[in-house]
Amino acid sequence: MKRLLLACLLGASLISMANAAIDTYQFKDEGERARFRTLTEELRCPKCQNQNIADSNAPIATDLRREIFRMLEEGQSNAQIVDFLVLRYGDFVLYKPPLNARTYLLWYGPFALLGLGVLGLGVLVLRRRKGAKGSVPAALSVNERERLSALLQQNSQDSK
Amino acid sequence: MKRLVLLLPLLLFLGIALFLYRGLFLNPSALPSVLIGKAFPSFALPSVLEPGKTISQADLLGKPALVNVWATWCPSCRAEHPLLNKLAASGVTIHGINYKDQREPAQRWLRDLHNPYQLNIEDAQGSLGLDLGVTGAPETFFIDAKGIIRDKYVGVIDEQIWRTKLAPRYQQLLDEVQP
Numbered sequence: 001m002k003r004l005l006l007a008c009l010l011g012a013s014l015i016s017m018a019n020a021a022i023d024t025y026q027f028k029d030e031g032e033r034a035r036f037r038t039l040t041e042e043l044r045c046p047k048c049q050n051q052n053i054a055d056s057n058a059p060i061a062t063d064l065r066r067e068i069f070r071m072l073e074e075g076q077s078n079a080q081i082v083d084f085l086v087l088r089y090g091d092f093v094l095y096k097p098p099l100n101a102r103t104y105l106l107w108y109g110p111f112a113l114l115g116l117g118v119l120g121l122g123v124l125v126l127r128r129r130k131g132a133k134g135s136v137p138a139a140l141s142v143n144e145r146e147r148l149s150a151l152l153q154q155n156s157q158d159s160k
Numbered sequence: 161m162k163r164l165v166l167l168l169p170l171l172l173f174l175g176i177a178l179f180l181y182r183g184l185f186l187n188p189s190a191l192p193s194v195l196i197g198k199a200f201p202s203f204a205l206p207s208v209l210e211p212g213k214t215i216s217q218a219d220l221l222g223k224p225a226l227v228n229v230w231a232t233w234c235p236s237c238r239a240e241h242p243l244l245n246k247l248a249a250s251g252v253t254i255h256g257i258n259y260k261d262q263r264e265p266a267q268r269w270l271r272d273l274h275n276p277y278q279l280n281i282e283d284a285q286g287s288l289g290l291d292l293g294v295t296g297a298p299e300t301f302f303i304d305a306k307g308i309i310r311d312k313y314v315g316v317i318d319e320q321i322w323r324t325k326l327a328p329r330y331q332q333l334l335d336e337v338q339p
Binding site: 046047049059060063067086087088089090092 | 188189191192193194195260286290291292293294295296
């Protein structure tokens with residue numbers, strides 16, 4: 001009995017711990033709740049290295065959740081909210097970096113590398129194929145054939 | 161030509177090694193402020209010491225200054241405070257933003273630890289902090305005489321950092337005013 005009680009107590013304490021990071025917001029409708037969720041999951045907490053605003057316990061993340069909620073209530077669009085944060089915290093808050101001059105390498109680099117790889121492979125394959133064709137032994141000339149039979153004869157005599 | 165092609169993998173390796181080696185010494189939490197080069201955000205907030213008085217961005221104009229974001233809940237701010245006192249005594253203009261704090265402890269802090277700030281902005285809700293892209297305390301902004309944010313330092317400023325890194329930047333801002 002005592003053990004069961006202890007287990008229940010432990011379980012209850014776990015639940016309260018899990019709830020500690022969650023703040024409560026009253027949403028107008030499900031759509032707004034969904035938007036809040038996507039936004040907080042897509043935006044990175046500026047203080048943390050790799051956590052989104054939804055997951056982080058940092059005070060700054062709490063503030064940003066509140067700010068996002070406020071802007072949602074004001075009827076701002078997702079793009080407006082994201083812009084608001086980028087203006088203050090920079091592209092760092094975006095998990096999906098924008099396409100601009102500074103990020104061309106990031107976006108197109110992998111494709112460029114892939115292209116280079118394919119090119120290199122192509123060159124290699126082509127060269128090998130050509131090489132294979134080139135190395136087919138041409139028919140021996142008369143002179144060579146005589147030398148060959150002479151050598152073979154010599155060889156068979158030696159081995160006797 | 162053939163020899164050069166043979167060297168290619170080595171060169172590639174060296175390039176990647178250099179790139180990664182450099183990465184070992186980069187600070188991943190260094191976050192360049194997007195506000196550098198922009199005007200200090202507008203605000204109208206009470207003063208910590210005279211709550212009836214309102215301070216706005218216009219009060220920051222005229223002189224290059226340091227704007228230090230601090231709070232009584234921030235232990236590193238306490239570590240930084242003596243240096244700020246020293247800088248203020250040597251004539252550096254410093255303004256303070258009391259970030260997400262309570263008035264009473266903040267006033268006590270300024271009384272007990274000395275007040276190095278010319279203006280004490282009370283940002284209890286953290287709204288100015290948000291506009292400044294502040295992620296914690298202490299953070300220090302450098303503004304020029306026109307109120308443009310020119311630089312930002314995140315973390316505790318100590319004697320050495322001030323001398324080697326920050327003093328030249330402040331001097332540069334001063335030089336701009338009196339060429």
